[in-house]
Amino acid sequence: MDGTSDDLANLGGVWLIEPLYRASIFTPEQFTEEQLAFAATASDFALGKVLPRVADIEGKKPGVLKELMSAAGELGLLMLDVPEAYGGLGTDKTTSMLVTEQMVCVPSWAVTMGAHVGIGSLPIVFFGNEEQKQKYLPKLATGELLAAYALTEAGSGSDALAAKTTAMEDGDHYVLNGVKQWITNAGFADVFTVFAKVGGEKFTGFIVEKSDAGVSIGPEEHKMGIRGSSTCELILDNVRVPKDRLLGRIGKGHKIAFGILNIGRLKLGVGSVGGSKYALKLAVDYSKERKQFNKPICEFGLIRHKLGRIACGIYATESMGYRATGMIDAFVAAGGRATAVGHDHESRVQQALEEYAIECAILKGFGTEQLDFTIDEALQIFGGYGYTEHFPIERLARDARINRIFEGTNEVNRLLIPATLLKRAVMGRLKLLDFVSQVKEELKNPDLIPLHVDGSTVGRERRATELAKRITCYVADIAIQKHMAELEERQDILGALADLLIDVYLMDSVVARTGQNVPSFGRDRTIIQREMC
DSSP states (O other): OOTTTTOGGGSTTGGGTSOTTSSOOOOGGGOOHHHHHHHHHHHHHIIIIIGGGHHHHHTTOTTHHHHHHHHHHHTTTTOTTSOGGGTSOOOOHHHHHHHHHHTTTSHHHHHHHHHIIIIITHHHHHHOOHHHHHHHHHHHHHTSSOEEEEOOBTTBSSSGGGOOOEEEEETTEEEEEEEEEEEETTTTOSEEEEEEEETTTEEEEEEEETTSTTEEEOOOOOOSSOTTSOEEEEEEEEEEEEGGGEESOTTOHHHHHHHHHHHHHHHHHHHHHHHHHHHHHHHHHHHHHOEETTEEGGGSHHHHHHHHHHHHHHHHHHHHHHHHHHHHHHHHHTTOOTTSSOOSHHHHHHHHHHHTHHHHHHHHHHHHHHHHHHHHHHHHHHGGGGGSTTSHHHHHHHHHGGGGTTTSOHHHHHHHHHHHHHHHHHHTSSOHHHHHHHHHHHHHSGGGSOOSOOSSTTHHHHHHHHHHHHHHHHHHHHHHHHHGGGGGGOHHHHHHHHHHHHHHHHHHHHHHHHHHHHHHHOSGGGHHHHHHO
């Protein structure tokens, strides 16, 4: 990627209009030894230190999560996204996501750690000034301080900008009043990113410390799943916050809130890969041990079919997820956008997350729904035993349900996907209209349509993908022409377009990964990948 100019061929969403194999994509087969070493360390910690404490975690034993966070900090697992200048490791997003993937054997723990290193710490990484970074990031990187993110209120969930929490100026301070709801880590967090309206109007971010007078924490929520994680109200009663803890600029809190949600969506999508892999392992192991009619149930066709479907879903989500992290890392390494204001590393990461917001939303939606499918099928393989607390699949089934609500509901993300893509098309950042014109010409002259099957291993799948792109763009054009300005209100149509776009990104990613791997590793070593594709 050329980081010195806005290279339109490398922008988010370009897979919709560009032919397959226009450029190579990043795949899990390209993980470096260093990245795999981080993943191994994280896996050893999750399986060796966290999983044995699952009963304590789910029972909300006091201090257990803080103890584990401290242990994770000692291993360096909390500092991957913190710049080196502030005591972190400053790794790429692929490494960060690989570590995220390993943590999901105990979702209550994964949520706790994820909230701290992601939405808890990253607002300061991306938007804090130098003094704020120097003060907080070194201790957040080690786990000496723990972080939380306070956006949601009783009346403002998806409509975050409808928040009622206020920040009134008073000399060298702002006085904050309001109640934040569903705050992960609230029970033990030391530092909160809080959003309030300055003067009751200007949506703004602040750093609030638990020790500030007027800060109080509500009782722990009793949740359906992720029971071990801390979820409480954050109550702000005339909390005086020094002006030097203003985060970013007055009235620009939406940039922080929505920018951070992109990384949360990416983490949820990739984390769902890890969750699905863990559930698949549980199901496979059980199906080998459980015997009916004098043989292991893994030998029955319908059980094998379930396991195969799960594996295909994992292959797809993994292909989509690490393709996205690869694009983000390449964007950052190339220097970001020349038209952007900042060019330091953190600014480039912000730009990358904004650039690939469509892919983050797709991953969040598809990944979390695939995880639910995986766990549901895995539980079915366990049969009646899976419905009891004696087997971990019951806990996973409860824990997974929240993911479709976290970080913007899947319904909201389905609206964001086509809306963002169409906005970029109107701005000229994505040459969608040119591609639609090409498709219309192909319809006039069918010989131009890529109906042929080439001689490659995945030729039929490549053809199907190219046709799916054309169908999706053609339908999108019809929707635009028919509904024009009203399209924004037609959620039924936007939702259908989102599903088409999700499918196209899935197809394009899976076929591209498989098509790259066959010549690299040979047909014999890619049999399973080719079958899943």
